[in-house]
Amino acid sequence: MRGSRIIRVKPVLDLRAALKNAVVAAATAFGLFALLIGIRTDQGPSGGLELTPRFGTLGILVAIAFVGGLLRGILFGERRIHIAPRLPAAATAVLDRVGRMFAPALLAFALAVPILFYHDRYILDLSIQILTYVMLGWGLNIVVGLAGLLDLGYVAFYAVGAYSYALIATNFGLSFWMCLPISGILACFWGVLLGFPVLRLRGDYLAIVTLAFGEIIRLVLINWQSVTGGPNGVPGIPRPSFFGIPFNAEEGGFAATFGLEYSATYRIVFLFYVILALALLTNWVTIRLRRLPIGRAWEALREDEIACRSLGINTTNVKLTAFAMGAMFGGFAGSFFATRQGFISPESFTFSESALVLAIVVLGGMGSQLGVVIAATVMLGGFELFREFAQYRMLVFGLAMVAIMVWRPRGLIATRSPSVFLERRKGIEPGLVREERG
């Protein structure tokens, strides 16, 4: 193991400790499984419950836990402290260059997706979905990652955006491009509305209130039948047009206008570029804001609210702008979702959506823009990949999340690059990065 130093704190094999470990594991297994697996309940002939003991199975499970505990004690009993190997300078330089090329390469790939996968409708649909979540992740990143306000009800703004577009378009016949800013503004307004009552709250309390807010919006959508259509949702939402030219097979349609053969894929490709542009807009605005006083104030707020106030920052305004900005991008994404689906109902805006977007932000590394992209791709791509193992899907994802939180507790991309430099850009030393973890 060249370059890697291992300090052995306890070099001797400690059989006693291993045995103790194994007994604890076996006892835990017994406690867990005694009733779950040790006893089976069946319906008897008279209709009552009959208990069938299954001591054999229970015994096997407890034995497995014991052996597992023992092996773990023997194999990994020594406590080792790994010191990360220092890579040679040349390798670091290469990695640095690759790292810097990664984001532009990803962007180039994203731009090329509709060309590369033109005939693969499935991939196109999936990438549109991923991009929608990337955009939501970037929007939520402003609130959670930058300002440090834990928002569990982000889906509310997604819903406000989607219903704003759906209702305005179906009732007043305004086009997608007209409705997009309107739904953004409406979502923004709701963001401020949520912001006011929660200004004094932090951490857990804030999370609970935002969670409730998300549910309130959903319940209003279900119960306000006369406006929202209740559980039946809003059908027949107009599809977006190419600057007024609809995507259909008719005379004035997109294909006919440009002398092309009609294909349903044109609209999908168009939708793809629309969401890509919206997502990139979110990213660009966030990056710009981070360099302005307001973005710095968001990050300072995340670090220390009391210090912020004593430096003369009005934390009320800072929180409200964070909520408003995050909500606005959620609203944009919502109206895109509505126009893409053509039909929306409250079922699309459940808590699990909020949880998914939050998971993307947290797993990606709070505040990291690139991390959100990677996490969204891995999560949604993973969902699709494991579609066949539907029953085990959540299990696998639970495990994956636990693994990430154990090995990379600050998310996939944990480093935060400063928003301002005086001289040449300098990376943060790897040693310091390690120090901060955990």
Add this chain to the structure above:
Amino acid sequence: MSAASAPAAEAVQGSEPLLGLRGVKAFYGSIIALKGVDIDVYDGEIVALIGANGAGKSTLMMTIFGNPRAREGRIVFAGRDITDLPTHEIAHLRIAQAPEGRRIFARMSVLENLQMGATTAEPTHFAEDLERMFALFPRLQERLHQRGGTLSGGEQQMLAIARALMARPRLLLLDEPSLGLAPVLVKQIFDAIRQLNRREKLTVFLVEQNAFHALKLANRGYVMVNGLITLTGTGRELLARPEVRSAYLEGGRA
């Protein structure tokens, strides 16, 4: 013992204090922390407030910044009543604070921390003020792009003071600048404070447990016990007093 007169200091001072506290009472919930405090800080002075743990020193610092708010009494800064102003508005009046526990922004770089300090200052001053901070604390220049949280305790204290100074304050409030620092660093920090006071006529009000250093540095001092000011005088007078010596300088021997 209300030794309120400090002739040497009063001769230098004008009639109006820069910061004046009159009968300030503050509470945490229903628990009284300050029981009616009177303090004056005149322009160009260094004033030290010393006292044991839990005497209410840090509460007093925070009450000046409106959190917790003074429930009774008045706080006047530069002729303006600031008792009921919100914290961030007080900060805009050119009072700056290096708070207890330093409270630097751990994940932000040193430069970003300093930028945050300049929130209330004119943006045109920024480059010049940055140079001043580098001259005062050269270590900060070396660490400019390092994250605040990776600095040593002494460097963090320097950063906390520099961050406060970026606002170009008339009055600097320091809460236990020597806390947890090695003697050589304490000396460095106190030298910097003295330098600021002499060269830039900065008024400093500091809270300290390190009574010896604080009283040596200060023009005047106040001693606080259980939310009340019990003694006041010039730094040298207080250092000479037996009750101060026994309570704060000779430790457990008293």
